[in-house]
Amino acid sequence: ILGQETSCDETAAAVYDGSVGLLAHEVYSQVDLHAAYGGVVPELASRDHLRKLLPLLRKVLDAAGDSGTIEGVAYTSGPGLVGALVVGASVARSLAYAWRVPCLGVHHMEGHLLAPLLEPEPPEFPFVALLVSGGHTLLARVEGVGRYEVLGSSLDDAAGEAFDKTAKMMGLPYPGGPALARLADFGDASAFDLPRPLMYSGSLDFSFSGLKTAVMTQLRKVGSNVCEQDRANLAASTQQAIVDVLVHKSVAALKACDLSRLVVAGGVGANQRLRERLDDACATLGARVHYPELVLCTDNGAMIALAAAMRLQRG
Numbered sequence: 349i350l351g352q353e354t355s356c357d358e359t360a361a362a363v364y365d366g367s368v369g370l371l372a373h374e375v376y377s378q379v380d381l382h383a384a385y386g387g388v389v390p391e392l393a394s395r396d397h398l399r400k401l402l403p404l405l406r407k408v409l410d411a412a413g414d415s416g417t418i419e420g421v422a423y424t425s426g427p428g429l430v431g432a433l434v435v436g437a438s439v440a441r442s443l444a445y446a447w448r449v450p451c452l453g454v455h456h457m458e459g460h461l462l463a464p465l466l467e468p469e470p471p472e473f474p475f476v477a478l479l480v481s482g483g484h485t486l487l488a489r490v491e492g493v494g495r496y497e498v499l500g501s502s503l504d505d506a507a508g509e510a511f512d513k514t515a516k517m518m519g520l521p522y523p524g525g526p527a528l529a530r531l532a533d534f535g536d537a538s539a540f541d542l543p544r545p546l547m548y549s550g551s552l553d554f555s556f557s558g559l560k561t562a563v564m565t566q567l568r569k570v571g572s573n574v575c576e577q578d579r580a581n582l583a584a585s586t587q588q589a590i591v592d593v594l595v596h597k598s599v600a601a602l603k604a605c606d607l608s609r610l611v612v613a614g615g616v617g618a619n620q621r622l623r624e625r626l627d628d629a630c631a632t633l634g635a636r637v638h639y640p641e642l643v644l645c646t647d648n649g650a651m652i653a654l655a656a657a658m659r660l661q662r663g
């Protein structure tokens with residue numbers, strides 16, 4: 349299966365074989381293109397997908413060997429930036445039409461959710477999934493492919509958005525999540541007292557927008573004489589607040605479902621602090637955590653190809 353992902357600022361493609369595994373995958377990041385604007389500019393994103401997608405497809409098809417054996421084409425059908433999605437959909441549908449093979453639109457979050465199944469020791473169904481990306485934060489009970497029950501989700505900002513927006517307020521470069529995580533390594537996570545929204549609400553929903561306000565208030569308090577150590581402390585405290593909530597709710601979801609497998613996916617799943625804390629919490633619980641490898645945590649074509657392959661396999 350040829351898989352494409354063009355929902356936001358990564359042009360990605362992969363070839364996946366149901367019996368062999370991942371044959372080739374490539375990710376081209378538009379980070380440099382958007383950096384000057386401090387965030388993704390939708391029109392620039394779609395135009396760049398248009399430039400990069402066909403050469404990238406050529407590259408993965410060459411790497412995978414015989415493109416004449418492609419049995420299906422899959423693309424991210426949403427959610428995402430409309431222009432960017434249209435580029436991917438048009439290319440995928442055209443190729444599938446020309447090759448006379450099925451064409452499948454895959455939900456972006458289903459791709460993220462199944463990505464850990466690309467690992468050498470994939471989790472067995474059922475499991476609890478924590479999906480944490482720039483646009484979504486949710487916990488789901490996963491019984492099998494296409495059988496997902498959302499247990500809770502963010503009522504406002506996603507976890508990645510909380511990372512990105514607080515990073516921007518602190519003057520960190522785009523993309524903010526990894527930049528804030530790097531700065532946090534030099535900080536004291538207990539230096540600033542930040543809220544853990546909805547942590548003890550009893551539900552599995554999240555809320556991160558209040559955290560932005562709290563960080564802004566702290567920044568105002570320290571004022572213009574903010575030193576580098578203050579900034580590192582604030583980054584560490586922000587990361588800790590987000591991680592505390594994600595870990596607490598993931599453990600609560602595992603207990604509520606009486607399951608011992610947690611799958612973590614989406615860009616924020618690349619956060620090392622989150623991984624350490626989830627590993628510790630789940631070890632205490634006797635549960636196991638499954639992550640995709642780092643490059644498959646953020647947006648990629650492999651997860652889209654895999655989701656489509658599993659759907660095709662099930663008819």
Ligand code: KG4
Pocket residue numbers: 356480481482483484507508509511512523524525526529614615616617618619620645646647
């Ligand atoms: O899944 P993804 O690549 O794209 C979306 O579907 O949104 O996730 C991107 C998000 C961004 O908010 C980015 O800042 C965040 O994942 N992210 C991180 C890290 N790496 C990526 N957040 C915290 N720590 C990281 N190491």
Ligand code: ZN
Pocket residue numbers: 456460481482614615646647
């Ligand atoms: Zn994503």
